[in-house]
Amino acid sequence: MDGWTPDSWTSKPIKQDVVYDDPQGLQSALGKLRTLPPLVTTQEIANLKKNLRNVALGKAFVLQGGDCAELFDYCNQDMIEAKVKLLLQMSLVLIWGTFIQCGYFGGSARLTSSSTGANRPVVRIARIAGQFAKPRSNPMEVVDGVEMPSFRGDNINSFPATPESRKPDPSRLVSAYFHSATTLNYMRASLSSGLADLHSPLDWGLGHVITPSIKEKYERIVSQVKDSLRFMQTVGIDTDRGVETVDIYTSHEGLLLEYEQSLTRLLKTPTTSSTITEHHPTHPIATGTTTSQPKSHYATSAHFLWIGDRTRQLDGAHVEFFRGIANPIGIKIGPSMTPDELIRLLDVVNPAREIGKVTLISRYGAGKIAQYLPGHIAAVQESGHLPVWQCDPMHGNTQSTPSGVKTRHFSDILSELKQALEIHRAAGSFLGGMHLELTGEAVTECVGGAAGLTEEGLGERYTTFCDPRLNEKQALELAFLVAGFYREMDEMDDLNTI
Numbered sequence: 421m422d423g424w425t426p427d428s429w430t431s432k433p434i435k436q437d438v439v440y441d442d443p444q445g446l447q448s449a450l451g452k453l454r455t456l457p458p459l460v461t462t463q464e465i466a467n468l469k470k471n472l473r474n475v476a477l478g479k480a481f482v483l484q485g486g487d488c489a490e491l492f493d494y495c496n497q498d499m500i501e502a503k504v505k506l507l508l509q510m511s512l513v514l515i516w517g518t519f520i521q522c523g524y525f526g527g528s529a530r531l532t533s534s535s536t537g538a539n540r541p542v543v544r545i546a547r548i549a550g551q552f553a554k555p556r557s558n559p560m561e562v563v564d565g566v567e568m569p570s571f572r573g574d575n576i577n578s579f580p581a582t583p584e585s586r587k588p589d590p591s592r593l594v595s596a597y598f599h600s601a602t603t604l605n606y607m608r609a610s611l612s613s614g615l616a617d618l619h620s621p622l623d624w625g626l627g628h629v630i631t632p633s634i635k636e637k638y639e640r641i642v643s644q645v646k647d648s649l650r651f652m653q654t655v656g657i658d659t660d661r662g663v664e665t666v667d668i669y670t671s672h673e674g675l676l677l678e679y680e681q682s683l684t685r686l687l688k689t690p691t692t693s694s695t696i697t698e699h700h701p702t703h704p705i706a707t708g709t710t711t712s713q714p715k716s717h718y719a720t721s722a723h724f725l726w727i728g729d730r731t732r733q734l735d736g737a738h739v740e741f742f743r744g745i746a747n748p749i750g751i752k753i754g755p756s757m758t759p760d761e762l763i764r765l766l767d768v769v770n771p772a773r774e775i776g777k778v779t780l781i782s783r784y785g786a787g788k789i790a791q792y793l794p795g796h797i798a799a800v801q802e803s804g805h806l807p808v809w810q811c812d813p814m815h816g817n818t819q820s821t822p823s824g825v826k827t828r829h830f831s832d833i834l835s836e837l838k839q840a841l842e843i844h845r846a847a848g849s850f851l852g853g854m855h856l857e858l859t860g861e862a863v864t865e866c867v868g869g870a871a872g873l874t875e876e877g878l879g880e881r882y883t884t885f886c887d888p889r890l891n892e893k894q895a896l897e898l899a900f901l902v903a904g905f906y907r908e909m910d911e912m913d914d915l916n917t918i
């Protein structure tokens with residue numbers, strides 16, 4: 421790759437840089453990281469890439485979610501299990517239509533699913549095991565009259581509001597690695613020991629649903645899912661791996677490039693991967709690209725990294741780093757992105773035009789999406805790139821209450837998702853999934869949802885260290901509603917094809 425090396429980003433201008441006043445400590449932390457083993461394998465990365473290719477082609481969904489800022493303290497059994505279970509439940513809700521539309525159940529069942537229909541697997545990506553570093557609008561803040569650096573995430577400084585604890589501490593980079601490794605280890609161990617086994621009864625947590633009609637709808641869906649699983653078991657469809665356990669991939673914002681570089685390794689490209697050689701049919705692979713090379717550079721800190729909205733400058737350090745790694749990557753795009761810049765960015769990070777290599781994570785806000793998304797979709801269609809389109813309905817919908825508490829309204833989140841779906845559909849494009857900030861805990865950070873959380877109630881359990889997250893009930897409710905939108909659209913498509 422022309423001029424790219426794992427450290428070529430250091431010659432480019434960088435945003436959100438961290439300045440350490442202990443250069444020796446930094447070198448020793450990075451030296452240690454370079455000796456530690458990869459957290460994920462190239463085979464896993466290749467599998468995710470293949471799955472995301474299917475999402476780009478409209479054959480699968482992607483559900484990505486987790487905390488805005490993960491803390492080292494979240495590395496404990498209960499919190500990891502709660503988050504993993506929530507993602508599993510949500511993904512099950514998103515695929516529930518499969519069984520019904522395929523004709524296993526549902527009275528007047530059709531025997532085939534529609535071409536755009538709900539018969540799609542869900543790719544799960546957690547914002548976990550490394551989602552520590554946060555970009556900040558302001559590097560400094562004043563707390564009780566004292567000016568100090570802002571909290572930038574547990575891998576940089578610590579939250580308590582004193583100038584001392586807010587000093588960037590390089591040893592936190594090594595701690596970040598070990599907390600990621602421990603979290604990942606527990607996720608892997610629980611999944612392989614049956615945490616995801618859908619034969620065991622699921623606690624769907626319906627107690628919170630206060631509206632009887634919604635409660636009834638939820639209960640119907642849950643019983644349909646359970647019936648479908650029983651049916652599969654009876655006919656032996658689930659005896660293969662698939663229902664007993666599932667894959668959950670890890671992701672974080674690739675903000676701290678020193679950290680990412682230290683865990684980037686030149687490794688053999690898995691031979692079983694179909695992703696490396698398959699490209700957009702209208703853009704045959706250029707000579708001299710990765711097909712003939714047995715090795716590629718992999719960021720091994722997570723399966724999937726994304727570039728944040730604040731660090732995606734075309735000539736900047738983050739884009740330079742990202743253009744050289746073989747992982748699937750995400751790019752956040754908001755109102756400040758022009759269609760022309762978007763295409764140039766895609767050309768830089770994905771010159772070979774691998775399908776699904778890039779996930780465009782759009783985050784405009786419910787009031788702005790209609791103004792920006794159509795232009796972005798049109799430019800991408802015109803360019804011939806085929807990315808995954810994912811809607812992040814969180815980051816464009818943050819607002820403050822009159823008393824200054826950062827929150828998000830469930831109705832805005834839902835509205836941005838619904839509009840995204842409709843805009844993509846009208847443009848002949850596929851909305852492949854959603855990117856959410858959520859937690860498995862019963863927090864009170866976002867307003868609304870069936871439980872009717874109000875601004876006054878926010879103080880009860882407001883525990884985020886960064887952006888407000890959906891609690892477990894709001895997240896599950898959102899999954900039901902979004903699954904419903906997809907089903908409605910599929911049904912409309914089916915009617916149109918009769």
Ligand code: PEP
Binds near residue numbers: 752815887
């Ligand atoms: C985030 O995902 O937490 C984030 C900071 O997003 P964005 O880059 O879209 O602002």
Ligand code: CO
Binds near residue numbers: 488857
């Ligand atoms: Co956030």
